[in-house]
Amino acid sequence: MNIGQAAEASGVSAKMIRYYESIGLIPKTVRTEAGYRVYSDKDVHTLRFIRRARDLGFSVEQIADLVSLWRDRARASKDVKRVALEHVETLERKIAELQEMAGTLKHLARHCHGDGRPDCPIIETLANPEEIDTPGRTASRFGPLAKPAART
Amino acid sequence: MNIGQAAEASGVSAKMIRYYESIGLIPKTVRTEAGYRVYSDKDVHTLRFIRRARDLGFSVEQIADLVSLWRDRARASKDVKRVALEHVETLERKIAELQEMAGTLKHLARHCHGDGRPDCPIIETLANPEEIDTPGRTASRFGPLAKPAART
DNA sequence: GTGACCCTTCCCATGATGGGAAGGTCAAGG
DNA sequence: CCTTGACCTTCCCATCATGGGAAGGGTCAC
Secondary structure: OOHHHHHHHHOOOHHHHHHHHHOOOOOOOEEOOOOOEEOOHHHHHHHHHHHHHHHOOOOHHHHHHHHHHHHOOOOOHHHHHHHHHHHHHHHHHHHHHHHHHHHHHHHHHHOOOOOOOOOOHHHHHHHOOOOOOOOOOOOOOOOOOOOOOOOO | OOHHHHHHHHOOOHHHHHHHHHOOOOOOOEEOOOOOEEOOHHHHHHHHHHHHHHHOOOOHHHHHHHHHHHHOOOOOHHHHHHHHHHHHHHHHHHHHHHHHHHHHHHHHHHOOOOOOOOOOHHHHHHHOOOOOOOOOOOOOOOOOOOOOOOOO
């Protein structure tokens, strides 16, 4: 099977297959005399594994770990679980970060007329974070400002 | 004020200030005879605006829009609101995507012993997505597979 | 043998950011 | 006046996973 067919069958683009090979995530394949890469069904199976792991958001580095755990029939399931749960933590941190952004924006947008007039708490808060809208009740969502943190 | 002081005062790194200038997000500054960039308090104010917008996850492109709306005293608040709500939608799509990943993984991890034994539904599902764990009750979280979508 | 595809490698771009090198500038203290 | 250290300048490279595209060669069916 050529790379195009392997790509089709696995859902991983030919470009990415070559890339994964170049970084060592998958081994170098056999080549035809003309230099074409040749893939077996087993290779396609591996590629599918990789694609599913990507779909779950694992980094290539983590996938390398997962693939080698997969290959290792004496693996300890706790090692797999650890990789997975670490990733879950990363995902949840990211989710919380995005939720904070969305929450702040929705709060601001709720108080923006959204008509032809120029006054707008969104722009005003960006310009001057001292909680100008709804003075009093609502706690400052923009106080310490979504931490300058992990810009991932 | 030199770039280092402007960076300090605004929370935007000197590197990024130069970058923002290079892509036209902020105008070219005055320079001293020696070629040093010089910043005013007004410039720092703009940089702070930009930083807050970044903290809320706006792209540089959106920030360019926001800055020009900010400058435009005849702006319509609906234009600001539109930019904000579009971004909220993007954030929420992203959040949903990450939540699906995290949900799937937590589900799988819940059924993984996480001990020294090799059998592990996480790796097995990656290898063969035909819902091997808890056969029966639980709906396939891995059926159509987290869509190959937006790998942002 | 020719056209329609396929494959190869190589380079470039993305987005926002940091690292670092090589060299110029400035202010303070000796 | 000169040195030193902190700052500035530009330029290039790296990140991460992915796609685009060019230039050149291979394969196959008609």
